[in-house]
Amino acid sequence: MNEAHSALLVPPRIRRQQTIALTLLMISGVINYLDRGTLAVANEFVRADLNLSLGEMGILLSAFSWSYALCQLPVGALVDRIGPRWLLGGGLVLWSLAQASGGLVSSFGWFVLARVILGIGESPQFPSAARVVSNWFPLRSRGTPTGIFNSASPLGIALAPLCLSVLIANLDWRWAFYLTGAAGLVVAVIWLVVYRDPVKADLTEAERLYLYADESPAKAAAPKVTFADWRALFSYGTTWGMLLGYMGSVYLNWVYLTWLPGYLRTARHMSLEMTGAAAAVPFFCGFVGALVAGWVSDRIAKRSRSAVLGRRNSMVIAMLGMVVFTVPAALVDSNVIALACISIVIFLANASSACAWSLATAVAPANRVASLGSIQNFGGFLGGALAPILTGYIAQTWSFQPALLTGAGIALVGALAYLLLVRKPIPEARATPAPVVAAPAVSHV
Template sequence: MDRSTLSIGNPLIRSSLHLSVAQMGVLLSAFSWSYALAQLPAGGFVDRVGPRRLIAVGMTIWSLAQAASGFVVGLGQFIFARIFLGIGEAPVWPGGARSVNSWHKVRERGRPIGIFNSASTLGPAIASPILTAIMLGIGWRGMFIVMAVLGFIVAAIWYFVYRNPQETQIDTVDQIELRKGDTQETSQVRFIQWLRMFRYKETWGMIFGFFGTVYLLWLYITWLPGYLELARHESIAATGLLSSIPFALGFVGSIVGGLVSDWFAKRGVSPIASRKYPLVAGLFGMAVFTVPAALVHSAVWAVVFISLAEFFGNISSATAWALPTAVAPPNYVASLGGMQNFGGYFGASLAPVVTGLLVAASGGSFVSALIVGALVAVASALVYAILVRKPISGEGLEVPLTRAANHI
């Protein structure tokens, strides 16, 4: 829900701080830039330290950033707060992938990843009406502070409830059973081995492939309320309700994506292919339904097509996050997930800015911005299909201890 605060408050914040549409595009992208850049170290740190501590620290940092957003007086301060929000959120998705990898077998990770990933759309789905009501009641500044308080509470719950497998009494036999079917594990997470991940075309395929997935999803997350108000002339209250519908379909799509990928895996399809088939199909589906969303004249039909685009986009997103658990060695799942997410949120960083510029250049029309998003999604589907084919072996990443010591 915290990611939706700025997009929900978009019109009131622009009016309060006297921001142009283009300046709001820059502000909407500030989170994505810092989040994208922080993905690379965050994934590696999760693999070294474990998700329990790192996710708790990250949630604390992002809650502080949310609180600060409620007190900003200008664009510069707001951008600074959004940058720290991105840094705080960076460990969460790589940490989630690593947690699922630690507790589930390779052919059974689609469903838990889908459930975990569904939070990214469940949040915006319930955020639209809830945050709109809070904002109309206590203002946009109060909305940010309320979300900060909730973030501190969730951080405490995560830290005191979740446990890494090595912190429990699970026996060795069960641990071996959980690792059955995984790629070979490296002896220890080292920086030189982390760098060697970039030698594989699969890594680059996941980086550039996820670019398109998140580009179009983030376009909707950041600009949907503004789109409904600017292009479809809906009221703030109506926008809050209508915005929740596509994200509700996205929530369903995420769970469906996880279930479908496990369905393929249990019928003998390889772990990578079972994730990649629904991933690529989801990207094509998202592109197909974005095009009519851009062209129809009816606001109702626009919401219908955007909802279908969100459904297929989140099938793609969920299975993309299941993919690192099939491609990477077990102790590099968070690292590869972070690399993939770096590519995704590089796309997310560009989406609000490009959209703002295209909308401003076209006099308030979103048609060209949505068509560009659809084309980016198709290109990314082709990248995943062509480049991501084989797992990355732990043996290929291994470095002799004497050489590794020289690089630490």
């Protein structure tokens, strides 16, 4: 009893590192999404200045998502092998330079290149954050910190039109790119100087007991990840359930993220002024959703027979809620009711994102947390890249109603993928004698 109680007490040095890490992850995450959203806020000014067509603007808006999604596959293994300190620090420098270069471009082609590099640079952010949480928090207490770092994304989206519109109105659209790029470089320096990954040999007995009390000795002592370890993740149904499931969640979230202002103006006939205020409300709800979900998923995980099932069930419940509230958002005549439903959907979308990343920390072996999280995120951003294209096509051909309902259907399939395929943690193969593991390992395929 005393040993269990001592595991709950946070040693002072661990608490300090947790605070530093979460503060910097929150700041870098907000800048990450401010940089993503700068082009959307400056859309009309960029189009006018560079003489771009709507088709070219669509390509420009999607360029980030494709490079970001593809980089998720290798970047997770790199984070697990090199560590989040250097991968996130290097990513901050690269994406900040790419963001600043967006203010210097004078042609469509160079702008596309800048956005592609932005996606490459930003790809380590969330896999690194997942690994940081895995490094500094015990297994059953990772939902709350995961919710905190995930809350940076909706907060950044909500702040983008409020902050960047002022810059664009008073200076020029190019200054929005310059200043956000400069802010990222400052954070990169601070991150590299201040943050450190834990070194097990330097931990006290109390610190090791706190961090690893919930884990098996084999998992706590896992070696560095190899390419064979990364590739082996694809032999488990759990991995495919997370990849396909998160694709459904992010698809529906990005329907709103990319099309909400246009939907409110076109389908709901709101004025430009009203649209700006109305579109910010759901994303502030998303910020709250990410924070609440982390805390709730911790409570569920601690009361469940396994941390994996607790986190997975939280994910499924949030996604089913997204489906349920998207239906009236698409069908009701009242703008107030529609906006309220959309706010709930985005609240739940960001809750599901927090649950998804905390699920990765519970399911993956200790040396493959970022690897599995980034594979899941790859699936998510395939959905994120497809959502604006398919939504625009369906809305142009028919209307926004079937476009939103299609998103709800894809999210439902994603929820079923989590429910049916994510059942147990992925074992640490190298920590178990080969004769015992060889036969059962195939059963996870």
